[in-house]
Amino acid sequence: xxxxxxxxxxxxxxxxxxxxxxxxxxxxxxxxxxxxxxxxxxxxxxxxxxxxxxxxxxxxxxxxxxxxxxxxxxxxxxxxxxxxxxxxxxxxxxxxxxxxxxxxxxxxxxxxxxxxxxxxxxxxxxxxxxxxxxxxxxxxxxxxxxxxxxxxxxxxxxxxxxxxxxxxxxxxxxxxxxxxxxxxxxxxxxxxxxxxxxxxxxxxxxxxxxxxxxxxxxxxxxxxxxxxxxxxxxxxxxxxxxxxxxxxxxxxxxxxxxxxxxxxxxxxxxxxxxxxxxxxxxxxxxxxxxxxxxxxxxxxxxxxxxxxxxxxxxxxxxxxxxxxxxxxxxxxxxxxxxxxxxxxxxxxxxxxxxxxxxxxxxxxxxxxxxxxxxxxxxxxxxxxxxxxxxxxxxxxxxxxxxxxxxxxxxxxxxxxxxxxxxxxxxxxxxxxxxxxxxxxxxxxxxxxxxxxxxxxxxxxxxxxxxxxxxxxxxxxxxxxxxxxxxxxxxxxxxxxxxxxx
Ligand code: NAD
Numbered sequence: 207x208x209x210x211x212x213x214x215x216x217x218x219x220x221x222x223x224x225x226x227x228x229x230x231x232x233x234x235x236x237x238x239x240x241x242x243x244x245x246x247x248x249x250x251x252x253x254x255x256x257x258x259x260x261x262x263x264x265x266x267x268x269x270x271x272x273x274x275x276x277x278x279x280x281x282x283x284x285x286x287x288x289x290x291x292x293x294x295x296x297x298x299x300x301x302x303x304x305x306x307x308x309x310x311x312x313x314x315x316x317x318x319x320x321x322x323x324x325x326x327x328x329x330x331x332x333x334x335x336x337x338x339x340x341x342x343x344x345x346x347x348x349x350x351x352x353x354x355x356x357x358x359x360x361x362x363x364x365x366x367x368x369x370x371x372x373x374x375x376x377x378x379x380x381x382x383x384x385x386x387x388x389x390x391x392x393x394x395x396x397x398x399x400x401x402x403x404x405x406x407x408x409x410x411x412x413x414x415x416x417x418x419x420x421x422x423x424x425x426x427x428x429x430x431x432x433x434x435x436x437x438x439x440x441x442x443x444x445x446x447x448x449x450x451x452x453x454x455x456x457x458x459x460x461x462x463x464x465x466x467x468x469x470x471x472x473x474x475x476x477x478x479x480x481x482x483x484x485x486x487x488x489x490x491x492x493x494x495x496x497x498x499x500x501x502x503x504x505x506x507x508x509x510x511x512x513x514x515x516x517x518x519x520x521x522x523x524x525x526x527x528x529x530x531x532x533x534x535x536x537x538x539x540x541x542x543x544x545x546x547x548x549x550x551x552x553x554x555x556x557x558x559x560x561x562x563x564x565x566x567x568x569x570x571x572x573x574x575x576x577x578x579x580x581x582x583x584x585x586x587x588x589x590x591x592x593x594x595x596x597x598x599x600x601x602x603x604x605x606x607x608x609x610x611x612x613x614x615x616x617x618x619x620x621x622x623x624x625x626x627x628x629x630x631x632x633x634x635x636x637x638x639x640x641x642x643x644x645x646x647x648x649x650x651x652x653x654x655x656x657x658x659x660x661x662x663x664x665x666x667x668x669x670x671x672x673x674x675x676x677x678x679x680x681x682x683x684x685x686x687x688x689x690x691x692x693x694x695x696x697x698x699x700x701x702x703x704x705x706x707x
Pocket of ligand 1: 341342343344345346350368369370371374398399400401402403404405407416417419420422423424425439440441442470473474571573600641645646
């Protein structure tokens with residue numbers, strides 16, 4: 207950070223890759239005021255009109271994919287294969303929301319539920335929160351910034367994104383594309399540190415936050431003060447359960463990808479593994495062998511690396527602390543265990559055994575390339591230990607017995623469970639992605655991923671309009687008697703009460 211700007215450096219070698227303004231709260235308020243001014247016309251376009259702009263934006267994103275991926279790689283250090291995966295996910299989500307929006311956003315005219323309201327015409331209207339603030343982290347800068355912004359725009363809201371100060375460049379470039387296609391000025395980016403994010407919370411009508419549990423709690427307090435709604439997608443400590451009848455080869459491949467993809471910097475990374483005793487040794491051997499084969503480094507766009515650097519040196523410190531504390535307490539690193547040599551924020555993919563829940567590497571979110579593996583007597587012990595965590599984002603179960611796997615899944619305290627798979631629920635868009643416990647409030651994807659950006663408005667009109675209704679003034683005994691009799695006649699389900707006085 208220098209004065210009023212934020213410097214963005216490469217995690218690979220520390221070189222400066224760009225700067226963005228560190229915007230104060232006054233500027234954030236101005237941006238939000240501009241969005242607020244433009245939003246009514248955007249809402250008035252209706253879904254079909256807004257869809258036309260989002261279709262143009264989809265074309266812009268597809269045409270500028272490589273350019274965005276290059277910026278993304280420069281500020282995150284991701285292997286090219288991973289830098290190239292964010293856009294496909296976004297395009298899929300955009301198409302999903304565009305397909306479901308017309309049905310979900312249209313007015314509903316419910317029929318009267320009983321005789322008492324038979325003379326009323328009922329209309330349910332969905333209207334957007336005017337300005338949505340979307341505060342996002344650095345691990346998937348593009349995907350997580352657009353994932354919630356696009357459905358909010360489709361719903362008719364204006365959106366301001368506050369990307370992470372560590373990776374703001376791709377998001378700023380992507381939102382620049384919205385201006386480039388000449389779309390209405392309802393999508394903006396503000397940049398800066400945490401204070402800029404706080405200023406967003408102070409100015410908008412709905413807060414969408416993805417990031418750490420610690421910041422999520424601060425945001426919930428601040429939004430609570432203003433009584434604005436919010437949705438929080440927070441941290442995790444996902445457990446993987448490997449039952450004795452699992453396909454161990456697939457389970458080991460899933461554990462290695464689940465633990466080390468994005469250098470372990472995924473909210474849904476596999477961060478601890480519980481293996482039934484009969485297959486523990488074989489599973490650990492497979493995981494260790496596969497981890498040794500991973501290529502760590504910078505591939506500059508050439509698919510020559512599997513694991514990139516961590517985003518910042520502070521993140522390397524956390525991983526280093528978790529590993530060192532575990533080793534000091536008797537754990538063994540079968541593979542890795544050290545920081546990478548030379549410049550950059552690299553940490554070796556690390557497989558830890560002889561670990562337990564007294565250690566930070568099993569208890570706290572590591573958000574780095576570690577895979578602690580533990581032996582358990584049976585599935586009951588695995589479920590008990592998996593649930594013994596403040597987090598509840600997602601989990602993984604491996605077993606060839608589909609029924610048994612599902613019954614284990616139903617006992618896990620997590621918003622999503624992948625069976626014989628890993629990360630699969632991140633792509634099954636009709637299902638909500640929601641963290642339980644300290645992993646979040648609310649959900650993205652599914653109908654909720656769109657409808658959360660709407661307020662429901664009930665419009666009731668009188669079909670018959672006598673001069674006065676029965677329950678209006680004046681209050682008289684005769685009217686009271688009619689209401690009492692009507693209540694019994696309509697409300698009771700037995701003849702005696704219906705007809706009794
Ligand atoms: P973070 O909480 O440090 O920062 C996230 C964003 O919040 C950044 O833009 C930051 O500038 C902003 N911010 C910081 N203080 C703020 C404040 N007081 N008010 C408003 N905004 C503020 O998180 P991070 O380190 O960028 O991201 C990593 C975390 O995100 C991990 O815990 C990970 O599990 C979580 N995450 C969750 C999901 C999910 O979908 N559940 C997805 C990705 C990452």
